[in-house]
Structures are given as C-alpha cells and as structure tokens.
Amino acid sequence: MATSLTWRDHLGTIGARSGLCRNNYKLIPGLYCTGTPDPDSPVLATANYKLSFDALRKELTGIDAWILVLDTRGINVWCAAGKGTFSTAELAYQIQQARLAERVSHREILLPQLGAVGVCALELKKTTGFKGIFGPVQASDLPRFLNSGKIADEAMRTITFSLAERAVLVPVEICLLWKPILIALLSIFLFSGFGPEIFSLAAAWQRGVTAAATTLLAVLAGAVATPLLLPWLFGRQFWLKGLQTGLIAGLITLILFSKQAGLLAGFGLFLWSISISSYLAMNFTGSTPFTSLSGVAREMRRGLPFQAGTAVLALVCWVAGAFF
Amino acid sequence: MKDFRYIDGAAILKLDREACIGCGQCVTVCPHRIFSLTEKKAEILDPNGCMECGACSRNCPVRAIYVNPDDGCGCAALLIARWFNTLIGKETASCC
Ligand code: SF4
Numbered sequence: 001m002a003t004s005l006t007w008r009d010h011l012g013t014i015g016a017r018s019g020l021c022r023n024n025y026k027l028i029p030g031l032y033c034t035g036t037p038d039p040d041s042p043v044l045a046t047a048n049y050k051l052s053f054d055a056l057r058k059e060l061t062g063i064d065a066w067i068l069v070l071d072t073r074g075i076n077v078w079c080a081a082g083k084g085t086f087s088t089a090e091l092a093y094q095i096q097q098a099r100l101a102e103r104v105s106h107r108e109i110l111l112p113q114l115g116a117v118g119v120c121a122l123e124l125k126k127t128t129g130f131k132g133i134f135g136p137v138q139a140s141d142l143p144r145f146l147n148s149g150k151i152a153d154e155a156m157r158t159i160t161f162s163l164a165e166r167a168v169l170v171p172v173e174i175c176l177l178w179k180p181i182l183i184a185l186l187s188i189f190l191f192s193g194f195g196p197e198i199f200s201l202a203a204a205w206q207r208g209v210t211a212a213a214t215t216l217l218a219v220l221a222g223a224v225a226t227p228l229l230l231p232w233l234f235g236r237q238f239w240l241k242g243l244q245t246g247l248i249a250g251l252i253t254l255i256l257f258s259k260q261a262g263l264l265a266g267f268g269l270f271l272w273s274i275s276i277s278s279y280l281a282m283n284f285t286g287s288t289p290f291t292s293l294s295g296v297a298r299e300m301r302r303g304l305p306f307q308a309g310t311a312v313l314a315l316v317c318w319v320a321g322a323f324f
Numbered sequence: 325m326k327d328f329r330y331i332d333g334a335a336i337l338k339l340d341r342e343a344c345i346g347c348g349q350c351v352t353v354c355p356h357r358i359f360s361l362t363e364k365k366a367e368i369l370d371p372n373g374c375m376e377c378g379a380c381s382r383n384c385p386v387r388a389i390y391v392n393p394d395d396g397c398g399c400a401a402l403l404i405a406r407w408f409n410t411l412i413g414k415e416t417a418s419c420c
C-alpha cells in the first residue's frame with residue numbers, strides 16, 4: 001500500500017486543505033540523498049509531500065541516488081503537476097539552488113512519469129542542460145527501471161486503479177468532505193424540527209437523529225462503497241454508479257425507519273439517500289486516474305439536476321411527513 | 325486503462341499528424357498508452373481512453389497535440405465552482 005501512495009494520491013490534499021486532518025506533510029525542498037551517492041549516481045525528482053518522499057526512499061533502499069525535492073506545497077506529484085507547482089520552472093529553480101551541475105558529472109534527471117503533466121522535458125533541457133527522463137508511474141518499479149538501463153516496459157508506463165489504490169482514497173474523500181457533511185447534518189436537524197407545532201426541539205432531535213443516520217449511511221454508499229465497488233457497478237457515469245449504491249442504502253433506510261417516521265417521511269429519506277450517494281460518487285471522479293474533465297462535465301449536466309431535484313423532493317416529503 | 329473505461333466520445337484530444345515529427349515523447353508519457361508511432365508519426369490508438377491529463381501536449385516539441393485543458397484534478401466540485409462563478413462573472417481558482 002505504501003508504494004501506491006508514492007506518485008499519486010489525494011492524501012496530499014488533506015495536508016493542504018483540510019484543517020481537521022492537517023499534519024506535518026511538507027518537507028523542505030532541496031537535494032537529499034539515499035545511500036551514499038557520488039557524482040555518477042542518478043538524480044530523481046519528486047514532490048515535497050512527505051509520504052511520497054518516504055515511500056520513494058523506501059523503494060530505493062540499497063540504491064545510491066540523489067533525490068531532488070521540489071516545492072509543491074506538500075502536494076503529491078500528480079495533483080501538483082496538474083496544478084502547475086510540479087513544473088519545468090520549479091525544477092529548473094531547484095536544480096540551480098542545489099547546484100546540481102557541480103555535484104553530479106552527468107546531465108540526467110529522472111522524473112516520475114505522472115510529472116509529465118507539469119514538466120516538459122524538452123524545455124528543461126533548453127533551460128538547464130539537464131535531460132529529463134521519465135521513469136515508471138509507480139515508485140515500486142524504480143529499482144527494476146534503474147537496473148534495466150532506464151527503460152520502462154508498457155506495464156510500468158500504465159496507470160492502475162486497483163482495489164488497494166481505491167481504498168487509500170476513501171478516508172481522504174471523507175476527510176475532504178467533513179465540512180459539507182457537517183453543514184448538511186446541521187440543516188437536517190433544523191428541518192426536522194418543523195411540524196404541526198411550527199418548531200419543536202424535541203422533534204428536531206428525535207427526527208433529526210433518524211435523518212442524520214440516513215445521511216451517514218448515504219455517505220457510506222457514495223464515498224465508501226462506490227469507490228470500492230467501482231468496477232462492479234453498472235454504467236460508466238459515476239452519478240449512476242452512486243445511484244445504485246444509494247438505492248441500496250435507501251432501501252435499508254426504508255426498512256429501518258419508515259415504521260417510526262411514516263411512509264411519506266420514509267420516502268423522503270429514501271430520496272435523500274440516492275441524492276447524496278449519487279452526488280458523492282460523482283465527486284469521486286476528481287480522485288480517479290481515468291476520468292476526463294470533458295466527461296465529468298457531460299455527466300454532471302445530467303447528474304446535478306437529478307440530484308438537486310431528488311434532494312428538494314426529499315426535503316418536501318420529510319417536512320410534510322411531520323404533519324401526517 | 326483496460327479495466328476502467330469512462331464515457332465514450334467525451335475526451336477532447338486532437339493530433340496534427342502533419343506537424344508531428346515522430347519524436348515519440350507522447351508515446352512515452354501517456355499513462356493510458358493512447359499513442360503509438362506508425363510510419364514515424366504519432367497515432368491515436370484509443371481516443372476514448374484519454375483522461376485529458378495533458379502530459380502528451382505538454383511534452384510535444386511541435387505542439388501537435390491539443391487536449392482540453394484541465395486546470396485542477398477534474399472533479400465535480402471544481403466544475404460546480406466554475407459554472408457558478410461564470411454565472412456571477414468571477415474567475416475560478418483550481419481546486420486542490
Ligand atoms: S491527455 Fe493524458 S491520457 Fe490523454 S492522451 Fe495525453 S497523456 Fe494520454
């Protein structure tokens with residue numbers, strides 16, 4: 001699992017964005033080494049996201065090499081390359097800062113393949129004299145790459161999205177979502193209070209707990225079950241995949257709560273489940289390494305109106321359910 | 325990617341074979357193995373497999389490749405922010 005953390009994953013975004021999960025994920029940029037490198041040893045570039053760096057070092061155990069750490073603000077290579085912080089300019093700057101040309105006799109620098117999103121090898125050569133060589137996608141393939149004359153086979157060049165790789169993303173998704181989830185839960189308690197007595201705190205609490213449990217179940221369906229079950233859910237659009245897990249969560253909710261909440265309110269909870277799950281699944285497109293932005297835009301034009309519609313209808317049913 | 329496919333016909337990826345000099349850089353960097361070299365020119369093998377990461381176009385020495393620019397990580401939250409900001413006439417920063 002540590003290896004799949006290496007070149008890509010969203011954990012870095014936690015360090016950068018979410019106060020809740022903030023940790024010391026940054027590393028001071030500059031030149032580091034593993035083993036005892038000499039002027040002939042290879043130079044590898046990476047991001048200053050601590051987990052990437054640690055995993056890279058682990059993979060390079062027993063190999064003497066230089067590691068040039070770029071300032072990507074603690075974000076992993078893939079996200080940083082997309083954002084433009086893992087860039088040709090930053091690489092050139094760190095090469096110069098580290099006086100790399102004086103430390104090594106060769107003029108080659110190994111880049112993670114996914115860094116190609118941000119770094120242009122030709123431009124690097126022009127500005128620094130260093131030839132950028134794209135290594136494998138996974139850091140775990142690096143020893144094999146280095147030992148085979150720096151040639152990567154097709155498998156090393158292909159991105160994967162295994163169950164383990166999806167599983168590491170789940171806590172990250174949840175971590176990034178805690179704020180909207182909290183807001184949703186608060187408004188749910190508020191809406192649950194409306195009823196024949198205009199507003200009742202007792203009802204807000206009692207019905208609120210039911211609705212909150214439904215919401216958390218829907219989050220499980222959309223942000224946990226959908227990523228894990230991704231290849232086995234029908235269809236290609238994520239909002240439809242989330243709809244399927246949401247349907248199951250909604251049915252469980254109906255069985256658990258419709259007796260106590262009433263059929264109308266129960267139907268509201270069911271709609272709420274599929275809306276939340278479908279949205280969260282759609283949001284997961286941002287973490288997958290195979291969804292194009294054009295495709296996401298296309299499915300969102302269908303998914304968003306559906307999710308918004310079911311959410312509004314769910315609220316109406318839920319509040320109306322308090323009167324009947 | 326063989327085991328995961330996304331919506332067909334969505335990704336915007338264009339190759340100008342006239343301009344291509346056959347350096348092979350796009351073949352190397354693409355994590356979905358979309359390109360191959362035929363008769364010393366790049367060829368798009370699998371247009372629907374493209375995730376619009378832009379690695380190929382960034383590394384093409386003659387700008388023969390066009391990819392729909394994705395200045396974030398391609399997530400729904402970014403698009404919603406962008407659509408919303410277009411409505412109220414604001415610029416959107418990238419997401420993560
Ligand atoms: S944009 Fe990325 S996935 Fe698409 S062809 Fe280029 S390198 Fe491959």
Ligand code: SF4
Pocket residue numbers: 339343344345346347348349350351365366380383384385386387388389
């Ligand atoms: S990178 Fe550009 S010039 Fe080189 S093979 Fe690909 S399309 Fe042709």
